[in-house]
Amino acid sequence: MNTDNRVLGRVGARELSEQEVDAVQGAFIVRHTTTLCFIDKKQQLVSGDQSIGECGP
Amino acid sequence: MKLIVLAPEDDNHTAPIKWALEKAGHRVVCWAGLSWTENGQASLIMKEDDTLLLGGHSVDPGDVVWIRRPELPEHNPKVSEADKKFASLEYRSFYHSIAYILETLPVWVINRYSAARVMIQKAVQLRLARQCGLKTPATLMSNHPATVREFFARENSRTICKGFTPHVWQKEGQMSVAITETFELTRDQLPNDEVLTYAPAIYQERVPKEYDVRMVLMGNQIYSYALRNAKQALDWRQDAGLGHVTAELVPTPPDVEKGVLEFARRSGLCFGSLDFGVDAKGQWWYLEINEQGQFLWIDQFNRDARLLEKFCAFVTQPQGSTVPVEARQDLFPSLLEYEELLKNEQVAPVGRPRQEDPFLSLEA
Numbered sequence A: 001m002n003t004d005n006r007v008l009g010r011v012g013a014r015e016l017s018e019q020e021v022d023a024v025q026g027a028f029i030v031r032h033t034t035t036l037c038f039i040d041k042k043q044q045l046v047s048g049d050q051s052i053g054e055c056g057p
Numbered sequence B: 001m002k003l004i005v006l007a008p009e010d011d012n013h014t015a016p017i018k019w020a021l022e023k024a025g026h027r028v029v030c031w032a033g034l035s036w037t038e039n040g041q042a043s044l045i046m047k048e049d050d051t052l053l054l055g056g057h058s059v060d061p062g063d064v065v066w067i068r069r070p071e072l073p074e075h076n077p078k079v080s081e082a083d084k085k086f087a088s089l090e091y092r093s094f095y096h097s098i099a100y101i102l103e104t105l106p107v108w109v110i111n112r113y114s115a116a117r118v119m120i121q122k123a124v125q126l127r128l129a130r131q132c133g134l135k136t137p138a139t140l141m142s143n144h145p146a147t148v149r150e151f152f153a154r155e156n157s158r159t160i161c162k163g164f165t166p167h168v169w170q171k172e173g174q175m176s177v178a179i180t181e182t183f184e185l186t187r188d189q190l191p192n193d194e195v196l197t198y199a200p201a202i203y204q205e206r207v208p209k210e211y212d213v214r215m216v217l218m219g220n221q222i223y224s225y226a227l228r229n230a231k232q233a234l235d236w237r238q239d240a241g242l243g244h245v246t247a248e249l250v251p252t253p254p255d256v257e258k259g260v261l262e263f264a265r266r267s268g269l270c271f272g273s274l275d276f277g278v279d280a281k282g283q284w285w286y287l288e289i290n291e292q293g294q295f296l297w298i299d300q301f302n303r304d305a306r307l308l309e310k311f312c313a314f315v316t317q318p319q320g321s322t323v324p325v326e327a328r329q330d331l332f333p334s335l336l337e338y339e340e341l342l343k344n345e346q347v348a349p350v351g352r353p354r355q356e357d358p359f360l361s362l363e364a
Helices: A018-024 B014-023 B081-102 B113-119 B122-131 B145-152 B236-241 B254-267 B297-301 B307-315 B335-343
Strands: A014-016 A027-029 A037-039 B002-006 B027-031 B042-045 B051-054 B064-066 B108-110 B139-142 B159-162 B168-171 B177-179 B183-185 B201-205 B209-218 B221-229 B245-250 B271-279 B284-290 B360-363
Touching: B002 B014, B014 B027, B014 B307, B014 B335, B042 B081, B051 B081, B081 B113, B113 B122, B113 B254, B122 B139, B122 B254, B122 B284, B139 B145, B145 B201, B209 B254, B209 B284, B209 B307, B221 B254, B221 B307, B245 B297, B254 B271, B254 B284, B297 B307, B297 B335, B307 B335
Parallel strands: B002 B027, B002 B064, B064 B108, B168 B360
Antiparallel strands: A014 B177, A027 A037, B042 B051, B139 B201, B159 B183, B159 B201, B168 B177, B209 B221, B209 B271, B221 B245, B271 B284
16 A cells, blocks of 8 residues: 555555455445444354544534 | 434444343334435424324333434435535434433433533543543643654653544545554654644543453443453554454452542443453553444344343343343343344344444545
8 A cells, every 4th residue: 555645544454455344244334433343254244333423414 | 212323224233232121022113214205204393291202113211212323414415515514514403403402301311411521521431430430641742743652742642543433444445444543653653744733633641551441331330341452552442343243241440440430420421332451450440431432233243241141131231220130131031032033034124324424534
């Protein structure tokens, strides 16, 4: 990744390959009120959190 | 009494909880949030007895309202382009009126919107946690380069960096993504000053943690689970998504329990998911609370947790009850049973996002 003009958060972000995304999540859902909701092929309900927030309702 | 869930019916926590409560004979209705569609419409009729209608459901005395994860207010797309901004702001304002007035009605709101709005702020959380006797790491929130550099000049300490909000970058036309995550940053790795102004960030003393704890607060009861992953990653969340963590019930130290319950009392939150880091000395460091954090995944990592049943018992008990939810958790079916039905397509699958996501960016 070219880090020119990128925010620190992007520079330190964790990269997930297409295979990882596919293998782990099956469906990669990011709801407006959450950070990440992983619902994988085993229907795991793992998620980062953060509800509401200023961007939320 | 009925439970009103402010979330789409197919939200990944709403769906199994609604199913479990209904199976036990309780009434559950969902309102996905304020929108122009028939189901999304709402009315607040204010006279002697104020009446709030959410979709086709009235909010009645004795109801429990779980503000889980409603959709963003959505105006009618047919509105004139010239009026869209106004319509959007009006929808947002009306939603706020609904969310705030709920806590003035004779219903139990989980959590009160005013408390949730304040406590979502990481700075407020940290300060209150410290005031309640919880151990918190030294923290700087800043976009001022000189102050950031000064923070990194602390002797014998390591520093992590994290954002105020989560974000995902998806490469255009690809499935690969980059996800914000807590990461360690050294003084030598600090970029030039201008980059530090691109976005404010949270810089925090790195807790020398042996393992993480995810704690679930339900009223005056708390359940703590030690999360361990072989990689000892700074941020366990994505590893949990990869199935690389274990979740083991651990006793909460009495001083931590006391601090958390005081935190709950003072913040006004009755439900939430808290994160702690535990160091080699066994000290629990408060990291954050997500008042509508995900919790059912713990049932998948530890079938004895039974958080689905506990939550069902929690929301169907009288507000402020001190009776342990364990006394009633057997009234409800398990997440495992729900998962079996899901696997056999005997219940509807959880949903996909419907709206554009402000936490998702596309990049080249």
